[in-house]
Amino acid sequence: MRRLPALAFVTFAGLALAACQSVDNTAGSPSVYIDPGSVGPVKGVGIESQDIIGMTDQMMRDMLSQPRLANAQVPPNVIIDSEYFYNESSSRLNKNSITDRLRVGLNRAASGRMQFVGRNYADMVAKERELKRQGVVDKATLPAARAPKGGDYRLGGRITSLDSRDPKTGMMQRYNQIVFEMVDLETSEIVWSGIYEFAKAAQDDIIYR
């Protein structure tokens, strides 16, 4: 009989403490390098690093297989930047991350078969040319050019998306379509087109729906 209260107390105390065990003692995680070409721990349905890498690699290969661009007798001057690359999707992004990777990858892989014009650096070039011509600085080592290079082709394109949600299940889906086009800057002819598309779906935990 005397043991009963003590036993009950121990049982209660155990249960009471067990009820309070939902503590978060995780120590966090140290900074680690993640392969940008793989799916990282933070995932959503928008455009992510692995999408940009996969997409620009595919566009690069495709462009290099286009004879008019990559096997012309005289290497064409190409402008690749985000000026005419439009984002009409529901993903907030820096378009430069796509066009910069495409330009850098192509420049390396083309090995002189295409020449790239840094139109985004036009202001920087103009300032230096002016200083050289005013004699403020010397003429440097390269021969003077009559004018900065013009472009033969320029990249244009558009990012669009279609979003859908199932309000009952919380399932969310986004279809992304990215179109790249190389435009002849004399005739406006589209000499090369590429399309990259993917769809992602995800469902949040019920506590967030």
Added chain:
Amino acid sequence: MAARPSWLSVVVIAGLASGCVTTREREVSPAPAVVQAYLEDKPTELRRHFFIAQAQGDRNRVLNHMRLGLASFAMGRDRLAEQLFDDALVGIEAIYADNEEARKARGLWVKEGIKDFKGEPYERAMAYYYRGLLYLKAGDYENARASFKGGMLQDAFAEEEQYRADFALMPFLQGWAAHCSGNESLAAEDFKEFRAINKDAPLPRDHDNVLVLVETGTAPVKISDGPRLKIKRSGSTETVSIAWTDPDRPKDHPTGNAVLLEDIFRQASTRGGRPFDSILEGKAEYKDTADTVGNVALIGAAVAAKVATDRPRYRETKEQREARQQAQAGAALVGAGLAVIGGLSKLFASTIESQADTRYWDNLSDRVQGLTLALPDKVATIDVSFQSPGGAPLETVARPIQRAGKCGLVWARHGSAVPRNPRAPNSVPAEVMASPVVIPAAEPKAPESKSKESSP
């Protein structure tokens, strides 16, 4: 007598079990040097708030960054506001699947409030709204439109179909962003979507180049009505008129009335039940049943205890005394057993957490009103006048037109956007909410030793 200690234990354990607060809900105390380094570049008016944001950690990160993002935006600290909203949107866009905290919050023993705050749809949509406004201010119209589209997507979960994707402010601003980026076909699509929701508000004209947005009223308040999350309006709202002066026509004083573009309270309150509410209701039913069982058992234990401790009322023979003692021993045993059952049931009931999460974004406004104008670049400011619902003038403020790219933006708000309490409502247990906010002072540098000073 044997049953008395068990009563004591029940009381002690009920006290132990009630109000279990997890580590996640408490505030941590970062080292003073860490705090000072974090607060160094933060606005003075918001340092206590930023300190609390740091102390409350990931659980309230989205909530605190939305509150601080809005306060920073209102103070003109755009770069800081961008960082805060970008961070909040990362949390909002993250998909919680197979997440440990989400799994725990579904359990009987853990309150919903331990989950990482992601906000209700109206709060998420408003985070996209402010991020979009920051893009508009910077002249990045494509990302502004993407942001408003993101906000609209958050409004897809209303219980009743007519309230799904009806956040009219978002397609209006999408259309405005498309208009400012020169994409009129896209703008027309967006305005068509807006018109389907709001049939009255005028659409921007082709030559309009300034958007005026004025926010009034105070944030919708969340309350836990048992296991259901309820929203209530916290006050009345004002009407708005605007005026400006063109330096080329100083005698003219054109005016305009802002129209209602969005009622945030309406967006908050028409969502209907959440899927998670049904789980909370299940928890509440368990809790009620266990509590009732506990009450019945404890009443039984009390009756048995009374029997067990009754004194003899008359002189009794040895046989009668032995019989009574035997009966009382039996009653004590039964009483103790019932006390155990009752105590366990009450304990079980007290540890079931069925309250809805009532943390909310408290420095939001109640309504967004606005209009678009065609103004020459020389017009640099707009006067915004607020009137009470009865029409009495309240206040007039001058706001600059912030021009970037093709369009300008004027944003005004009635009242301060700095939250009064550095802690968001219900963001921590009540006793922590009431505790003072004291930023730890920087540790004084240790004086250099004399021998070092005197060394050559």
